[in-house]
Amino acid sequence: xxxxxxxxxxxxxxxxxxxxxxxxxxxxxxxxxxxxxxxxxxxxxxxxxxxxxxxxxxxxxxxxxxxxxxxxxxxxxxxxxxxxxxxxxxxxxxxxxxxxxxxxxxxxxxxxxxxxxxxxxxxxxxxxxxxxxxxxxxxxxxxxxxxxxxxxxxxxxxxxxxxxxxxxxxxxxxxxxxxxxxxxxxxxxxxxxxxxxxxxxxxxxxxxxxxxxxxxxxxxxxxxxxxxxxxxxxxxxxxxxxxxxxxxxxxxxxxxxxxxxxxxxxxxxxxxxxxxxxxxxxxxxxxxxxxxxxxxxxxxxxxxxxxxxxxxxxxxxxxxxxxxxxxxxxxxxxxxxxxxxxxxxxxxxxxxxxxxxxxxxxxxxxxxxxxxxxxxxxxxxxxxxxxxxxxxxxxxxxxxxxxxxxxxxxxxxxxxxxxxxxxxxxxxxxxxxxxxxxxxxxxxxxxxxxxxxxxxxxxxxxxxxxxxxxxxxxxxxxxxxxxxxxxxxxxxxxxxxxxxxxxxxxxxxxxxxxxxxxxxxxxxxxxxxxxxxxxxxxxxxxxxxxxxxxxxxxxxxxxxxxxxxxxxxxxxxxxxxxxxx
Amino acid sequence: xxxxxxxxxxxxxxxxxxxxxxxxxxxxxxxxxxxxxxxxxxxxxxxxxxxxxxxxxxxxxxxxxxxxxxxxxxxxxxxx
Numbered sequence: 001x002x003x004x005x006x007x008x009x010x011x012x013x014x015x016x017x018x019x020x021x022x023x024x025x026x027x028x029x030x031x032x033x034x035x036x037x038x039x040x041x042x043x044x045x046x047x048x049x050x051x052x053x054x055x056x057x058x059x060x061x062x063x064x065x066x067x068x069x070x071x072x073x074x075x076x077x078x079x080x081x082x083x084x085x086x087x088x089x090x091x092x093x094x095x096x097x098x099x100x101x102x103x104x105x106x107x108x109x110x111x112x113x114x115x116x117x118x119x120x121x122x123x124x125x126x127x128x129x130x131x132x133x134x135x136x137x138x139x140x141x142x143x144x145x146x147x148x149x150x151x152x153x154x155x156x157x158x159x160x161x162x163x164x165x166x167x168x169x170x171x172x173x174x175x176x177x178x179x180x181x182x183x184x185x186x187x188x189x190x191x192x193x194x195x196x197x198x199x200x201x202x203x204x205x206x207x208x209x210x211x212x213x214x215x216x217x218x219x220x221x222x223x224x225x226x227x228x229x230x231x232x233x234x235x236x237x238x239x240x241x242x243x244x245x246x247x248x249x250x251x252x253x254x255x256x257x258x259x260x261x262x263x264x265x266x267x268x269x270x271x272x273x274x275x276x277x278x279x280x281x282x283x284x285x286x287x288x289x290x291x292x293x294x295x296x297x298x299x300x301x302x303x304x305x306x307x308x309x310x311x312x313x314x315x316x317x318x319x320x321x322x323x324x325x326x327x328x329x330x331x332x333x334x335x336x337x338x339x340x341x342x343x344x345x346x347x348x349x350x351x352x353x354x355x356x357x358x359x360x361x362x363x364x365x366x367x368x369x370x371x372x373x374x375x376x377x378x379x380x381x382x383x384x385x386x387x388x389x390x391x392x393x394x395x396x397x398x399x400x401x402x403x404x405x406x407x408x409x410x411x412x413x414x415x416x417x418x419x420x421x422x423x424x425x426x427x428x429x430x431x432x433x434x435x436x437x438x439x440x441x442x443x444x445x446x447x448x449x450x451x452x453x454x455x456x457x458x459x460x461x462x463x464x465x466x467x468x469x470x471x472x473x474x475x476x477x478x479x480x481x482x483x484x485x486x487x488x489x490x491x492x493x494x495x496x497x498x499x500x501x502x503x504x505x506x507x508x509x510x511x512x513x514x515x516x517x518x519x520x521x522x523x524x525x526x527x528x529x530x531x532x533x534x535x536x537x538x539x540x541x542x543x544x545x546x547x548x549x550x551x552x553x554x555x556x557x558x559x560x561x562x563x564x565x566x567x568x569x570x571x572x573x574x575x576x577x578x579x580x581x
Numbered sequence: 582x583x584x585x586x587x588x589x590x591x592x593x594x595x596x597x598x599x600x601x602x603x604x605x606x607x608x609x610x611x612x613x614x615x616x617x618x619x620x621x622x623x624x625x626x627x628x629x630x631x632x633x634x635x636x637x638x639x640x641x642x643x644x645x646x647x648x649x650x651x652x653x654x655x656x657x658x659x660x661x
Contacts, residue, residue, distance in 0.1 A: 194639070
């Protein structure tokens, strides 16, 4: 983005929607164009919000971090440069580059990084923080020629690497990727020495834009896609299975088809991180089964669910997979080598992200793999990610069993256990609230800062439900949050993963809420959305009429009358355990 | 680049840097009469001019150019 484009975005502004996104931009230099780009990029990211940027004092990085921790914001972006860690490394100072001071500079930087670490941790306790490590070159302070790294430089880099590693271990502290920054902003074109000396701003325009964009992406990560549907022939492997046979398809260096091995490797890795991987292939199902039984397959059959192999339209296969996963097309990526198949699927499933597998083009395959990482990447892998595919597979397996007898009888026999958790700092709860569409009381989404602020209100509570039955665990799959004042209990958040439907978990959660709060009625803050039909159905059942938008009162008497029989064993912490939590 | 084109593009730089400025007042704008025209705005304006006209702007050369007419004249010299 050019500076004029950024200013155009800012000048265009937004209609006053009442939403504000406040961002701390923390650096030791004059923020100048970095502030402009952060404001413009943030505006593009949050088109309906008014963007407010707080900046600090020149030359006081540590103080700026400390002060920001006491001012609420949706996120903080922290740009560290070598000059902030020791003034002798600042091109605007002329304190001397004496060889005898180098050890002292290294010592000072080590101490300063230790202090900065604790300040950043305090800041991260209040809001998500994206940290940019020094992106500008060290000044030529040592006697070494530029072609050679001396001990001083390596010592500084080691101290910085250790510091960043410690930051990355904290889930609220996110380190901006230096390698991604290097792709977008070449090292030699980052410094604007004239601007630095004249105005105290060290970044070139292009570098300021790249830093702003990446830091915002780190602080406000996009919701990752949930599922990937892949073709097989000339995609997962090279060759047409029906023509070449099971031993004729390949994915190896020897057969000049290694790009397919890399793709399989990526699919396996995505499956491990909780991404649903399904197959839609025009093929003979028994042949597909045999191919996946080959011991050298990198993508294992248990990492794929479901397999849709047959001769019908690809879009029909995709429909069946989406129904099996119970997720919408816009959460899914479809990969195929055929432009025609991609077009057919895109037309039938608007919103699905269609990507062409560029067979025989290694560089383009690698680019595709990076695109997949970008679409599915997440900062943390939870237990729920590990069990997602297996729980769907189990659900499919038990469906015939459930259909064969009265559903109530079936639910009675599955040994369902629900564990209620009152942990306020639940990353999983935050994740569920921001990605669940179908069972969602009102579709409300939260930024991390809004989520934390919500629970700072008096009487705020959070209940997370985990579920397990004799077919296996589903992990934490439902969340209720609200505010209790005396016997008045208002619910602002009520979501449940679609994997947990038809188990009456939602009813059990309300039953426990009535029991624990002794409330005579719950106030449900309901809004219909285009996708929350299952929530509307649940409310209709409990209320006996179509739920109106707004605050709905559900009395304990209404609930008792209309709640279906529940068969779960519920574990919840004792009052003492809850108080400790 | 014609004189008119230089002027139009320069006016656009001013409009972006000083969004509160009435477009009709741009040709008579000066730092002494425009409160928003401080040293930071001067740097932003000059960077924008450098980007718009594809020239390297030496901040020192333009240090005393604190009105639209002065900047326009300095810019014409640079583009010639």
